[in-house]
Amino acid sequence: MSQDYxxxxxxxxxxxxxxxxxxxxxxxxxxxxxxxxxxxxxxVYRGKHCPLCTKYLNQLQNYIERLAKIGVDVLAISGDNKEQLVTHASQLNTEFDIAYGMTLEQMKELGLYISDPRSDQETDHPFSEPGLFVVNEQGKIQVIDISNNPFVRPELEALVNGLTWIKDPDNNYPIRGMHR
Structure with missing residues (x-):
């Protein structure tokens, strides 16, 4: 039995x-x-075919102002092509940057889980499952969350509250999870 990692x-x-x-x-x-x-x-979101992604991105818009106040820029991306993103944009009420065309190689480099579509009606390409990365001013990964399905994602209120606390210099909060 072979295993892929x-x-x-x-x-x-x-x-x-x-x-x-x-x-x-x-x-x-x-x-x-x-x-x-x-x-x-x-x-990182699955693509326009995922109603949970659409909902999450629309909810994220509600936090853009709070994130901006603490110096956190926001960018979303999927493996969708430009036409899929343009079509999806009509369902999105977002003002933050959204990118398209994430390649399989890029998904793999980020350690994302990748799924094949169940049918052509879902989408026409392999896609990444949700991932979230917070990159600090030194280009280091401060927060990472990777899921293998669309049902598990960071709760946005908790995430924004946490980032606000982490970024407060009085708290001197280190990057967690670095024990090797």
Whole structure:
């Protein structure tokens, strides 16, 4: 019996250099927040075929202002192509950047779980299951959450409250999970 293993990223490690394409066509680097921000929250979602992803992204919009106040930029990405993202945008009430075209190699490099579609009606390509990465000002992974299904994701209120607490210099909170 052969087993395939995924390569998981570790808290505190340097976030891999990856370039992605926004809906506008502009290329940006994952893990490099826009000007005015020092951290970046990267939300990897399954794609337009996933109603739970649509709901999560729409809920995330409610936290954008609070995240901006603490210097956290937000970017979401999936393996969907540009046409799928454009179609999906009509269901999204979001103002943060959303990228498309994440490759299988990029998904694997991030240690994401990858699924095949159940049918052509679901989607036309393998897709990543949800992942969430918070990259700090040093380019290190501060927070990581990877799921193998759409039902398990960080609860956004707890995540934003936690990031607010972590980023408060008075708390001197280290990256957790680094015991080797």
């Amino acid at each position: 995924t390569n998981k990223l570790h808290a505190g490690s340097t976030f891999p250099t990856q370039t992605v394409t926004l809906k506008s066509g502009k290329e940006v680097a994952l893990g490099e927040p826009r000007t005015g921000f020092d951290w970046q929250l990267i939300v």
